[in-house]
Amino acid sequence: MSKVSKKIVRGDFNDLRAVVHYTKAAHRIGLWESERILIERFFPNKSAQLLEAGCGAGRVAVALWEAGYHDIHAFDFAEELLAQAQSLAMEKEADVGFFHADATQLEKCKILEDAHFDGVLFMFNGLMQIPLRRNRRRALRALHHFCRLGAPLMFTTHDREDSKEEQVIWRLEAMRWAKGKEDPILREFGDRYYEDKEIGRTFMHLPERGEILEDLKATGWNHTFDTMRRNVAREPRKVRDFSDECRFWVATKA
Numbered sequence: 001m002s003k004v005s006k007k008i009v010r011g012d013f014n015d016l017r018a019v020v021h022y023t024k025a026a027h028r029i030g031l032w033e034s035e036r037i038l039i040e041r042f043f044p045n046k047s048a049q050l051l052e053a054g055c056g057a058g059r060v061a062v063a064l065w066e067a068g069y070h071d072i073h074a075f076d077f078a079e080e081l082l083a084q085a086q087s088l089a090m091e092k093e094a095d096v097g098f099f100h101a102d103a104t105q106l107e108k109c110k111i112l113e114d115a116h117f118d119g120v121l122f123m124f125n126g127l128m129q130i131p132l133r134r135n136r137r138r139a140l141r142a143l144h145h146f147c148r149l150g151a152p153l154m155f156t157t158h159d160r161e162d163s164k165e166e167q168v169i170w171r172l173e174a175m176r177w178a179k180g181k182e183d184p185i186l187r188e189f190g191d192r193y194y195e196d197k198e199i200g201r202t203f204m205h206l207p208e209r210g211e212i213l214e215d216l217k218a219t220g221w222n223h224t225f226d227t228m229r230r231n232v233a234r235e236p237r238k239v240r241d242f243s244d245e246c247r248f249w250v251a252t253k254a
């Protein structure tokens with residue numbers, strides 16, 4: 001069996017079920033309350049030049065435009081999602097600079113030549129959907145490269161240790177890995193690859209907090225803030241149905 005790869009993940013995000021799921025959220029949900037509060041706090045300047053990585057169907061980028069951030073570029077590697085983002089922006093007359101790119105290969109991206117952003121967002125666990133830690137670090141390093149000094153980076157992760165249930169599941173999973181009995185498609189401990197009838201297949205790496213702190217340090221980012229979503233806002237039902245609890249992270253370009 002082949003290991004989960006970028007190609008597989010991109011295929012999963014281009015799957016019609018995922019496209020419908022993220023497009024509905026872009027049209028019906030927009031920014032979560034927690035995202036709105038933290039974006040206003042860490043990205044207070046609405047004229048800042050912002051970059052959104054893994055923009056999907058445009059949920060965040062188009063909502064940011066509507067909130068008055070009018071200098072936004074946003075990219076995704078899943079063509080079908082990007083097409084939905086572009087059509088949502090057209091419908092809302094939001095002038096977002098959408099482009100196709102892979103977060104782990106941004107140096108190849110002509111559009112970004114000489115670009116220096118005032119801030120970057122990689123929302124709703126997108127960074128954690130890149131298989132292999134070295135590739136996640138590559139993306140963090142590239143985003144760092146295209147930012148000005150002091151620029152904030154915001155992203156989210158799904159905690160491995162947050163709930164008692166997760167702790168039990170991961171203790172059992174650790175025993176499987178110790179015996180070499182883990183799902184052979186997985187790359188690293190902390191990976192999860194699952195199927196949902198409505199969304200299709202999803203790959204996600206669930207990190208420990210210390211792992212993210214190390215990755216930020218290794219890629220030139222200063223850890224600024226992190227907390228669970230529930231500490232920021234109580235999200236309405238439609239947001240909780242779309243997305244599980246997550247940890248928000250903010251780092252600053254050192």
Ligand SMILES: C[S@@+](CC[C@H](N)C(=O)[O-])C[C@H]1O[C@@H](n2cnc3c(N)ncnc32)[C@H](O)[C@@H]1O
Nearest residue numbers: 013054055056059076077078102103104124126
């Ligand atoms: C969970 S979805 C979130 C989409 C959108 N940000 C939202 O909040 O609705 C994660 C997104 O990250 C994108 N993504 C994952 N790996 C990527 C990569 N290497 N380069 C660019 N985009 C990537 C996926 O295609 C997907 O659109």
